[in-house]
Amino acid sequence: DGGITQSPKYLFRKEGQNVTLSCEQNLNHDAMYWYRQDPGQGLRLIYYSQIVNDFQKGDIAEGYSVSREKKESFPLTVTSAQKNPTAFYLCASSPDPNTEAFFGQGTRLTVV
Amino acid sequence: AQTVTQSQPEMSVQEAETVTLSCTYDTSESNYYLFWYKQPPSRQMILVIRQEAYKQQNATENRFSVNFQKAAKSFSLKISDSQLGDTAMYFCAFMNRDDKIIFGKGTRLHILP
Numbered sequence: 001d002g003g004i005t006q007s008p009k010y011l012f013r014k015e016g017q018n019v020t021l022s023c024e025q026n027l028n029h030d031a032m033y034w035y036r037q038d039p040g041q042g043l044r045l046i047y048y049s050q051i052v053n054d055f056q057k058g059d060i061a062e063g064y065s066v067s068r069e070k071k072e073s074f075p076l077t078v079t080s081a082q083k084n085p086t087a088f089y090l091c092a093s094s095p096d097p098n099t100e101a102f103f104g105q106g107t108r109l110t111v112v
Numbered sequence: 113a114q115t116v117t118q119s120q121p122e123m124s125v126q127e128a129e130t131v132t133l134s135c136t137y138d139t140s141e142s143n144y145y146l147f148w149y150k151q152p153p154s155r156q157m158i159l160v161i162r163q164e165a166y167k168q169q170n171a172t173e174n175r176f177s178v179n180f181q182k183a184a185k186s187f188s189l190k191i192s193d194s195q196l197g198d199t200a201m202y203f204c205a206f207m208n209r210d211d212k213i214i215f216g217k218g219t220r221l222h223i224l225p
Binding site for chain 1: 118141145147154155156157159162164189203205207209210211212213214215216218
């Protein structure tokens with residue numbers, strides 16, 4: 001089935017460790033996005049990519065890194081520099097410019 | 113900076129009533145796209161409706177319709193004949209010409225039986 005897959009659904013890490021969240025899509029979409037969702041904060045954009053080998057910072061990129069080596073994959077690394085990494089992370093993709101984004105089911109990251 | 117504001121953090125209405133969720137945005141661009149997304153308790157984001165700024169006609173999708181006021185930078189969502197399954201968080205979103213999508217903080221909507 002076509003869709004956007006985020007894995008794992010729940011992720012636990014110790015403070016000070018880097019962790020990578022996976023996002024894969026088989027929809028042949030060009031654009032991909034990473035959002036962070038916290039209670040009362042809505043969805044805040046971390047990074048987005050319009051094309052392979054290119055990406056742009058969003059509003060809260062500090063402490064995060066991404067890569068876009070393949071069209072179907074857009075992994076997000078949460079580094080130890082991110083002060084409050086515990087959150088719900090959503091990945092999305094969009095097929096064409098100026099069309100809506102389709103979302104994965106999210107990854108709940110807990111750092112202890 | 114482009115921003116999206118949803119002024120109603122939480123709302124409750126009786127089943128079968130009509131409810132309107134507010135959204136305002138700020139941009140200097142003339143062509144852009146606006147969306148309403150629904151996030152039920154499963155946390156899966158679902159597109160409800162979209163509006164292209166260059167179209168004056170308000171978008172409708174079954175019981176969902178928008179009131180798009182470009183000059184006022186307002187984009188409200190009306191849900192008619194509300195159903196229990198409409199209970200969810202609703203997010204207003206703006207897409208600029210660089211495909212950047214910005215979301216508001218959301219409105220939690222409760223449909224009461």
